[in-house]
Amino acid sequence: MVKLRLKRMGANNRPFYRVVVVDSRVKRDGKYLESVGYYDPKTDPFTLKIDMDKAVKWLEVGAQPTVTVRALLRKAGVLQKWHEAKLARKIEG
Numbered sequence: 001m002v003k004l005r006l007k008r009m010g011a012n013n014r015p016f017y018r019v020v021v022v023d024s025r026v027k028r029d030g031k032y033l034e035s036v037g038y039y040d041p042k043t044d045p046f047t048l049k050i051d052m053d054k055a056v057k058w059l060e061v062g063a064q065p066t067v068t069v070r071a072l073l074r075k076a077g078v079l080q081k082w083h084e085a086k087l088a089r090k091i092e093g
Contacts, residue, residue: 004058004065004073006039007032016040019050019069021058034058039072050076056085 001024006017008029017039020032036058037050055078059065065073073079 002033002058002061002063004036004055004063004069006066006068014042016042016047019055019072021063037076048072048076050078052076052078052081056082060085 002021003024004019004021005028007020007022008015008017010016018032018035019037019039021034021036022030022032026032034054036054037048039049040047050073055073055076059078059082070079
């Protein structure tokens with residue numbers, strides 16, 4: 001199963017995270033298929049940059065986001081774009 005999840009990076013007490021597409025059997029900071037964005041919780045306000053096209057592409061082919069990544073995708077507006085695209089395909093089909 002392919003998942004969208006966070007990969008921890010940065011120094012001690014200065015973490016930032018990459019949002020990556022990875023096989024679910026790979027360890028947390030292991031090899032990933034593609035990076036779709038990053039998240040820095042230490043800045044005020046937090047920094048969140050997601051490539052919408054890449055994220056929607058992976059969601060469309062069946063990648064499952066973790067709980068945390070799902071919340072981040074919701075804040076970035078990716079899930080709304082994905083649902084609208086699904087609805088448009090349903091109406092056309």
